[in-house]
Amino acid sequence: MAEPDITVDILVVGAGAAGLSAALALANSGYNVAAVGALEAAGNGRTVALFEGSLRFLRAQKLWPHLTDIAAKIVAIELIDATNAPVPIPNLTFAAEEVGLQALGANIENNKLVPRLADLARQNPNIHLTQEWLDDIVYGEDAISAVFTSGHRINAKLIVAADGQRSTARKKAGIGTRRWTYPQVALTALLAHELPHHDRSIEFHTRSGPCTLVPLLPRAEAPHRSSLVWLMSAVEAERRKALAPAALADEIASEVEEIFGTMRLDSDVGFFPMAGMRVARLTGRRIALLGEAAHAFPPLAAQGLNLSLRDIAALVTCVDAARGAGQDIGGAPALRRYAEAREPDIDIRIRGIDLLNRSMLTDFLPVDLARGLGFFAMSAIGPLRRAALLEGILPDRPHHASTSRS
Ligand SMILES: Cc1cc2nc3c(=O)[nH]c(=O)nc-3n(C[C@H](O)[C@H](O)[C@H](O)COP(=O)(O)OP(=O)(O)OC[C@H]3O[C@@H](n4cnc5c(N)ncnc54)[C@H](O)[C@@H]3O)c2cc1C
Incomplete structure (x- = not known):
């Protein structure tokens, strides 16, 4: 039997990592929230690396203490050029200690993060969490109703679209949306390996895209573990799909120059065709888009959920400001402020990731030269390297806070 219709302040559609984080943050601000979605975690060896800016948001929301036991810290990121470019491209290391931090971020398995956030949502008295599938939206005079395939309806002042x-x-x-594709597939897996990672993430830049290892917590039978995101051509992905696990693990170990010794698979393997998507508008009437419903790009430099948490922080600020001013929390002024706050950040990430990805795929000499110069400048010039690092891990910081060491 369908649940009775309910009325809340805010309805969050989609209960992935972004939707659940949004529901928890909005509930923390005192709104009566309904969160609905399928509650399935994306497994397939996927993890999310969250950087310092995201961890600060999760700490401020008092969520981080509930996640530390599933999070592996990342203290350094090493970029290794493996494109065989005709110009020398130096390796680059970004270290937490260089910017006065103990860690740059943390890596969490998706199939641990989403159930943990769902548990927190279930325990929160301001959140009504249900497994439903949105079918339609009906507009009223000063509210909006979501109709689910069960026939159940939820009425709200604002719908947050976090449904992917x-x-x-x-x-x-x-x-509307604009979509584009890249000639790449991301292979994802969790790996057990012979040698310790020392909390380092290592990114090999190859002509088919990056091949990245990110530290994971140990398990009883696997003391050294990392997650893998390996971008490759569709043809190579098809070939690797057919490999036996041991043969695939050997290919991975060889691609990463046996940096962590021998490897074995410690999860299922995922294959994700790479695409980008941007939306015509971040808001509609009584609707705000966030997370992958609002932006998508290849998993380079671990940006996706980090960007989504910044969407959430901005949305909470805008609806709080509307409530504080006695305005409608789903009204046009609040939504306009949200769109204005988020558009520049989303735009720069989509363009930056696109450029970085395409610069590796081409073997056009001037592009290699530009990439080589960029890497060379960053490895030689401390302040530039630290500014780039802070932009990656703490994009919301005041910009004069950059360090002056060389
Ligand atoms: C290979 C890979 C590696 C990545 N690595 C990183 C990383 O290191 N760091 C990082 O920050 N990001 C990373 N990302 C991005 C990150 O995984 C996503 O941003 C994150 O999963 C959050 O997604 P989401 O919640 O916005 O969307 P989704 O995870 O797609 O969740 C959307 C939810 O909405 C539900 N839904 C859809 N339609 C409906 C409907 N009609 N009614 C109800 N529910 C509905 C779906 O079932 C789903 O549960 C990576 C992505 C990929 C592909």
Whole structure:
């Protein structure tokens, strides 16, 4: 039997990492929130690396203490050029201690993060969490109703669309998208390896894209573990899909120059065709888009959920400001402020990731030269390297806070 219709302040559609984080942050601000979604975790060896800016947000929301036991710290990121470019491209290391931090961020398995956030949402008295599938949206005078496939309805002042790249909420709000594809597939897996990672993430830049190892916590039978995101051509992905696990693990160990010795698979393997997506607008009538419903790009430099947590922080600020001023929390002024706050950050990440990805795929000499010069400048010039690092891990910081050591 369908649940009775309910009325809340804010409805979050989509219960992935972004939707659940949004529901928890909005509930912390005192709103009565409904969160609905399928509650399935994306497994397939996927993890999310969250950087210092995201950890500060999670600490401020008092969520971080509930996640530390599933999070592996990242103290350094090493970039190794393996494109065989005709110009020398130096390796680069970004270390937490260089910017006065103990860690740059933390890596969490998706299939641990999403259930943990769902548990926290279930325990929160301001959140009504249900497993439902959005079917339609109906507009009223000063509220909006979501209709689910069960026939159940939820009425709210504001709908937060966090229902992923194929967002139904976005479609029903009539918000268009532009999509593009890359000639790459990301292979993801969790790996057990012979040698310790010393909390380092290592990114090999190859002509088919980056091959990245990110530290994971140990398990009883696997003291040294990392997650893998390896971008490759569709043809290579098809070939590797057919490999036996041991043969695939050997290919991975060889691709990463046996930096952590021998390897074995410690999870299922995922294959994700790479695409980008941007939306025509971040908001509609009584609707705000966030997370992958609002932006998508290849998993380079671990940006996706980090960007989504910044969407959430901005949304909470905008609805709080509307409530504080006695305005409608789903009204046009609040939504306009949200869109204005988020558009520049989203735009720069989509363009930056696109450029970085395409610069590796081409063997056009001037592009290699530019990339080589960029890497050379960053490895030689301390302040530049630290500024780039802070931009990656703490993009919301005041910009004069950069360090003056050389
Ligand atoms: C290979 C890979 C590696 C990545 N690595 C990183 C990383 O290191 N760091 C990082 O920050 N980001 C990373 N990302 C991005 C990150 O995984 C996503 O941003 C993150 O999973 C959050 O996604 P989301 O919650 O916005 O969307 P999703 O995870 O897609 O969740 C959307 C949810 O909405 C539900 N839904 C859809 N339609 C409906 C409907 N009609 N009704 C109800 N529910 C619906 C879905 O079932 C799903 O549960 C990576 C992505 C990939 C592909």
